Amino acid sequence: xxxxxxxxxxxxxxxxxxxxxxxxxxxxxxxxxxxxxxxxxxxxxxxxxxxxxxxxxxxxxxxxxxxxxxxxxxxxxxxxxxxxxxxxxxxxxxxxxxxxxxxxxxxxxxxxxxxxxxxxxxxxxxxxxxxxxxxxxxxxxxxxxxxxxxxxxx
Amino acid sequence: xxxxxxxxxxxxxxxxxxxxxxxxxxxxxxxxxxxxxxxxxxxxxxxxxxxxxxxxxxxxxxxxxxxxxxxxxxxxxxxxxxxxxxxxxxxxxxxxxxxxxxxxxxxxxxxxxxxxxxxxxxxxxxxxxxxxxxxxxxxxxxxxxxxxxxxxxxxxxxxxxxxxxxxxxxxxxxxxxxxxxxxxxxxxxxxxxxxxxxxxxxxxxxxxxxxxxxxxxxxxxxxxxxxxxxxxxxxxxxxxxxxxxxxxxxxxxxxxxxxxxxxxxxxxxxxxxxxxxxxxxxxxxxxxxxxxxxxxxxxxxxxxxxxxxxxxxxxxxxxxxxxxxxxxxxxxxxxxxxxxxxxxxxxxxxxxxxxxxxxxxxxxxxxxxxxxxxxxxxxxxxxxxxx
Ligand SMILES: [Zn+2]
Numbered sequence: 161x162x163x164x165x166x167x168x169x170x171x172x173x174x175x176x177x178x179x180x181x182x183x184x185x186x187x188x189x190x191x192x193x194x195x196x197x198x199x200x201x202x203x204x205x206x207x208x209x210x211x212x213x214x215x216x217x218x219x220x221x222x223x224x225x226x227x228x229x230x231x232x233x234x235x236x237x238x239x240x241x242x243x244x245x246x247x248x249x250x251x252x253x254x255x256x257x258x259x260x261x262x263x264x265x266x267x268x269x270x271x272x273x274x275x276x277x278x279x280x281x282x283x284x285x286x287x288x289x290x291x292x293x294x295x296x297x298x299x300x301x302x303x304x305x306x307x308x309x310x311x312x313x314x
Numbered sequence: 315x316x317x318x319x320x321x322x323x324x325x326x327x328x329x330x331x332x333x334x335x336x337x338x339x340x341x342x343x344x345x346x347x348x349x350x351x352x353x354x355x356x357x358x359x360x361x362x363x364x365x366x367x368x369x370x371x372x373x374x375x376x377x378x379x380x381x382x383x384x385x386x387x388x389x390x391x392x393x394x395x396x397x398x399x400x401x402x403x404x405x406x407x408x409x410x411x412x413x414x415x416x417x418x419x420x421x422x423x424x425x426x427x428x429x430x431x432x433x434x435x436x437x438x439x440x441x442x443x444x445x446x447x448x449x450x451x452x453x454x455x456x457x458x459x460x461x462x463x464x465x466x467x468x469x470x471x472x473x474x475x476x477x478x479x480x481x482x483x484x485x486x487x488x489x490x491x492x493x494x495x496x497x498x499x500x501x502x503x504x505x506x507x508x509x510x511x512x513x514x515x516x517x518x519x520x521x522x523x524x525x526x527x528x529x530x531x532x533x534x535x536x537x538x539x540x541x542x543x544x545x546x547x548x549x550x551x552x553x554x555x556x557x558x559x560x561x562x563x564x565x566x567x568x569x570x571x572x573x574x575x576x577x578x579x580x581x582x583x584x585x586x587x588x589x590x591x592x593x594x595x596x597x598x599x600x601x602x603x604x605x606x607x608x609x610x611x612x613x614x615x616x617x618x619x620x621x622x623x624x625x626x627x628x629x630x631x632x633x634x635x636x637x638x639x640x641x642x643x644x645x646x647x648x649x650x651x652x653x654x655x656x657x658x659x660x661x662x663x664x665x666x667x668x669x670x671x672x673x674x675x676x677x678x679x680x681x682x683x684x685x686x687x688x689x690x691x692x693x694x695x696x697x698x699x700x701x
Contacts, residue, residue: 181439
């Protein structure tokens with residue numbers, strides 16, 4: 161097995177560093193509509209282009225024709241499980257106590273989809289099944305993707 | 315050189331603002347759509363796209379080029395990001411020129427975007443790590459300290475006073491009153507500038523351009539396509555770029571030799587022998603007021619040490635012999651880094667077409683220049699346009 165020659169970084173001279181910034185990302189024009197609707201109404205909307213394409217999460221422009229998506233249409237809370245995975249480690253390399261179930265949910269006639277946690281029994285889960293978003297109670301919702309608790313079996 | 319002729323045929327630019335509600339891709343989309351609409355093209359007509367944007371740390375997104383792709387119309391197209399720090403905004407159309415001049419395509423869109431307001435508490439925090447991590451970062455420099463060292467050395471070399479430099483800020487902020495995208499346009503006096511707070515001597519608050527959000531885009535076309543699209547193509551006649559060492563301690567701070575080298579490269583290509591006579595309107599990069607003077611000299615638009623006197627005499631005013639930054643520049647329109655450089659290229663495009671509105675310089679100019687500057691005070695990027 162390959163062995164690192166330099167066992168400890170401290171054996172050579174070094175200077176510790178970091179980029180001392182944090183970020184505030186605006187939701188954007190379409191993002192504001194999308195997340196405000198989740199917060200206030202508890203369902204998903206899509207942005208719609210005049211060419212007919214619908215996008216979820218809502219985006220300002222159409223990938224197909226590059227028109228501006230000026231219309232927003234209700235999609236609801238129900239989608240279809242497009243793919244899923246069971247995850248064992250977090251991004252720091254620590255093992256989860258319980259594996260995380262993650263899914264990509266697509267919505268009828270819409271481009272895009274939402275990646276989120278799933279709460280579905282392992283023996284019931286299958287690609288193509290109908291799923292439904294479960295949101296936090298309205299008073300706790302802030303207008304973010306974390307307003308969605310998980311997707312469950314419909 | 316075996317290169318094809320390339321023209322700018324369309325342009326778009328968003329408002330420059332301190333804090334945009336739009337996301338980066340949304341800003342890129344607005345500029346791109348405007349550029350396409352301005353010359354009657356659809357995205358499907360565009361064969362290739364190049365995107366310019368400054369460090370990822372401003373927007374707070376790693377691989378910002380990829381992040382901006384959808385808004386810049388790059389989905390499922392030959393798309394690539396180019397980058398030379400603050401010089402990116404003028405390098406981006408040079409990169410687009412390569413795409414078309416080489417024969418790779420006939421229509422290329424060039425998009426530049428910056429969203430500096432995501433970065434908290436201030437983009438200076440992101441600038442910290444552009445410096446050498448061992449020899450410079452430990453003393454925690456800000457970009458303003460570094461500019462102050464250069465500005466002081468420049469002023470000392472030519473015996474300039476703060477007032478001599480401040481006239482640039484007065485001129486550009488006033489010019490920007492006529493620019494629809496402007497963020498910090500204002501009618502100020504030299505006294506206002508020199509009496510504003512000193513941030514790092516000799517740099518005053520009003521000597522500096524602001525942090526900004528914004529985007530700009532241009533459409534480049536090969537000769538036969540350009541002539542089909544417009545009666546007023548503006549040709550890219552010369553391009554140049556040049557980088558010096560990243561160690562600012564190694565360079566002559568009073569004179570940007572790398573800018574001169576980039577300019578000479580562009581002038582040689584454009585057949586320009588006496589730039590101070592042949593360039594009729596110019597947009598050198600002006601993130602700080604003294605940088606406009608510094609760059610006029612590096613671009614050989616005047617003798618070394620003469621730029622401040624020419625500014626005082628009105629030579630660089632919009633109605634002067636050689637209008638400099640008629641747009642209002644970074645000091646007046648704002649400074650969303652990469653978008654600023656492309657805004658300058660767009661200003662020359664509009665000036666040469668006679669479409670600059672209230673900003674139009676007199677004399678029907680035929681030849682103009684835009685320049686950007688940056689990385690670690692080490693890059694010059696120059697483009698010469700003719701009609
Ligand atoms: Zn569409």
